[in-house]
Amino acid sequence: MTTITLRHDQSFDLDGTLSCGQAFRWEKLEGWWQGVVDDRAIRIRQDANRLTFAGADAEFVCNYFQLDQDLPAILTSIDRDPAIGAAIRECRGLRLVRQQPWECLASYICATNTNIPAVKRRVTLMAERYGKAINGPFGTAYAFPEPEALAAACCADLRDCKLGYRADYVREAAAFASEHPDWAERVAALPFEEARQALMQFRGVGPKAADCVLLFAFGFFEAFPVDVWIHRIVAETYLPDLTGKNCTPAQYERIRRFARDYFGQYAGYAQEYLYCARGPARRPQ
DNA sequence: CACCAGGAAGCAT
DNA sequence: ATGCTTCATGGT
Numbered sequence: 055m056t057t058i059t060l061r062h063d064q065s066f067d068l069d070g071t072l073s074c075g076q077a078f079r080w081e082k083l084e085g086w087w088q089g090v091v092d093d094r095a096i097r098i099r100q101d102a103n104r105l106t107f108a109g110a111d112a113e114f115v116c117n118y119f120q121l122d123q124d125l126p127a128i129l130t131s132i133d134r135d136p137a138i139g140a141a142i143r144e145c146r147g148l149r150l151v152r153q154q155p156w157e158c159l160a161s162y163i164c165a166t167n168t169n170i171p172a173v174k175r176r177v178t179l180m181a182e183r184y185g186k187a188i189n190g191p192f193g194t195a196y197a198f199p200e201p202e203a204l205a206a207a208c209c210a211d212l213r214d215c216k217l218g219y220r221a222d223y224v225r226e227a228a229a230f231a232s233e234h235p236d237w238a239e240r241v242a243a244l245p246f247e248e249a250r251q252a253l254m255q256f257r258g259v260g261p262k263a264a265d266c267v268l269l270f271a272f273g274f275f276e277a278f279p280v281d282v283w284i285h286r287i288v289a290e291t292y293l294p295d296l297t298g299k300n301c302t303p304a305q306y307e308r309i310r311r312f313a314r315d316y317f318g319q320y321a322g323y324a325q326e327y328l329y330c331a332r333g334p335a336r337r338p339q
Numbered sequence: 340c341a342c343c344a345g346g347a348a349g350c351a352t
Numbered sequence: 353a354t355g356c357t358t359c360a361t362g363g364t
Contacts, residue, residue: 075345166346172362218360260347281345302354
């Protein structure tokens with residue numbers, strides 16, 4: 055068990071960070087967050103400015119939660135109006151975690167036209183069936199499956215993981231990733247728009263999923279994923295002439311360009327704060 | 340039973 | 353380029 059004390063400039067809210075839906079492999083049990091990152095089973099809790107954890111060292115935890123990123127400065131840079139200001143006050147301390155590219159890509163292929171609990175279920179089922187077993191501080195856990203393991207999976211077994219029509223997309227992506235082990239570093243080396251196009255070459259990865267992977271795994275903080283909630287919020291708050299509930303490709307393009315211009319190079323943080331401040335009780339209409 | 344959920348592909352216009 | 357349909361699943 056390790057404890058670190060956060061510095062004054064390391065504003066951090068563990069609960070907000072892990073419950074906002076960016077990563078799918080954490081759950082809170084009896085005051086502790088338990089999760090799997092890479093091949094580590096981690097247990098962590100926060101008491102004021104102290105972080106206590108097991109299953110990983112301080113450097114790993116610091117890197118995963120990007121604790122050395124200057125969050126106060128980022129929030130100042132995106133704080134452009136009362137609406138985002140309220141979201142920042144409500145969610146201050148929320149950080150984007152640094153996910154692994156393959157897991158993030160596969161997870162967001164599983165996230166189309168569905169909700170977060172269902173994605174968690176799919177990812178957990180895939181890990182239990184195809185992932186490496188890990189002995190951690192909370193019994194046996196399972197790493198997210200390597201591309202090879204999912205590429206070799208038979209389609210019926212994958213469908214048992216409740217992937218539905220997404221099973222073929224995951225298998226195809228897994229086959230590509232196992233044949234091109236350097237796919238992630240090649241994407242990481244590209245400029246933003248080219249990296250985005252590269253991700254959208256995967257079947258099952260459209261604009262939204264690509265932007266999520268760019269933001270959550272590749273550190274492209276200008277990425278601005280537009281899901282149904284963000285579409286609704288942006289239409290109500292910033293672009294009132296947007297009509298309809300369905301987000302056409304042209305609307306998607308307009309929203310993300312607006313966000314990049316308006317919020318700046320950390321537009322992705324603005325997206326996450328707006329999304330998380332939407333309020334769990336808020337109903338559509 | 341209808342409707343929705345961190346969408347995207349496949350076609351027809 | 354834009355619009356409609358379908359896709360599989362679980363929750364409400």
